[in-house]
Amino acid sequence: MSKITAPDGDDASRPPRVVALGGGHGLHASLSALRRVTTDVTAIVTVADDGGSSGRLREELGVLPPGDLRMALAALCGDDEWGHTWSQVLQHRFRSEGDLHGHAVGNLLIVALWELLGDSVAGLDWVGQLLGAHGRVLPMSSVPLEISAEVSGIDPREPEALTTVRGQVACASTSGQVRSISLIPEDPPASPQAVKAVREADWVVFGPGSWFTSVLPHLLVPELAHALVTTRAKRVVALNLSPQKGETEGFRPETYLEVLREHAPKLGVDVVLADTGTVEDAAPLTSVVGELGGRLELADLSRGDGTPRHDADKLATALERILTD
Structure with missing residues (x-):
């Protein structure tokens, strides 16, 4: 796959600067794809x-x-x-x-x-x-962080009651439904290099990945969140191929974006990338994408082996099309 160059108006010989946010297997998938597309990739990782x-x-x-x-x-x-x-x-x-x-x-x-x-x-x-x-x-931060989640449904006798769950592993494996997250400490210091990378980027890619424990935490680090909202870079959200038990169980494709908006109401989105096999009805998703100011891109992104994981080559092809449009 050929490497692409910078957007119009920039030095045509310079590859686009892309920042990818997340953690774990989801970020591994996006980075495996992006390094096939551009030579200027920076990963900003949850801690x-x-x-x-x-x-x-x-x-x-x-x-x-x-x-x-x-x-x-x-x-x-x-x-x-x-x-x-x-x-x-x-x-x-x-x-x-x-x-x-x-x-x-x-x-x-x-x-x-x-x-x-x-x-x-x-x-x-x-x-x-x-x-x-x-x-x-x-x-993403210069200090280790702890995730705290408000979770409903842990007690089947009170399905709407909220319970506070602390720790990434506990939040990701909860038997209830995660409703919102916060970080401990509440206002952690951002990595200065991460903030600089976001401000200088041409594109910022959110996801795929564990939504509450890998993707959203970046938006709860104040200085990093401000950079993500105010950067000149265009923003891409790559949706997951399937919900995760507990953390995003029962999520529809548009639910990821609704939760993103709840945690970062000032964040605009330029493109949302979703797998064609995951989106049964594109109308609700298209509507939410439009409310965020973006457009929807559908593509075959799955490995096709029965696992809910992205194929690196397919994801690279889709991202290359987006970054060059």
């Missing part, structure tokens, strides 16, 4: 993970949770032997009966560089150079 290897390192060392940052770096590795090898190394998890069990090699590498350099962004940049990453990875 609220409290489970698994990331949670253990966060609790023991007081560092940012490295897991979602690691996955973003792995997604930006190239398709050559060097890229494939380092992506596998980064994602490799130890299997043992001891303390190393479950730790990802990439998590340990990232945290080691943080301790040596005393700078989370510099550490990620060094890992990116080692991998030959096709882009940059930044944390």
Whole structure:
């Protein structure tokens, strides 16, 4: 797939600057696609993970949770032997009966560089150079965060009663329905490099990914949220292929946008990208997209293997069409 150049009015030799927001598998999918389209990609990643290897390192060392940052770096590795090898190394998890069990090699590498350099962004940049990453990875905040969610339906006897659930893992795996989220601390500091990247971007891509625990948290970091609302960049929202149990169970395609508007009422949207197989009736979705000031783009985006995951090549084709329109 050919790389595209900057929008009209800019230096035609410069690739478009694209910022992708999210975390986990959803951000991995968008980055895997975007690095096929442009050579100037910056990932801004959530830092609220409290489970698994990331949670253990966060609790023991007081560092940012490295897991979602690691996955973003792995997604930006190239398709050559060097890229494939380092992506596998980064994602490799130890299997043992001891303390190393479950730790990802990439998590340990990232945290080691943080301790040596005393700078989370510099550490990620060094890992990116080692991998030959096709882009940059930044944390959305300079401090570890905790997600707090208001959840209904946990008690079946009171389906409308709200319960406060704390922690990313607890919010993502709740048996109820997440209604809204907030961050702890309430007004966390944004990563200055992340704010700068958003202000200088040509395009900002939200999603796909866990809506409440990976996508929306960016809009709750005040300085980053202000940059996302006021940037000159155009904004793309890539919708998920299916709801997640608990977190977005029962969501229709337009529900994602309604929730986005509730958490960031001043945010405009230029394009919403959705999978043709997911949208049974485009009319309600088109209506909400129009209310946000954007247009709807439908495309075949699924892997087609029965899993609710995006195909990187199909997503790249759709994003290339959007970025060049």
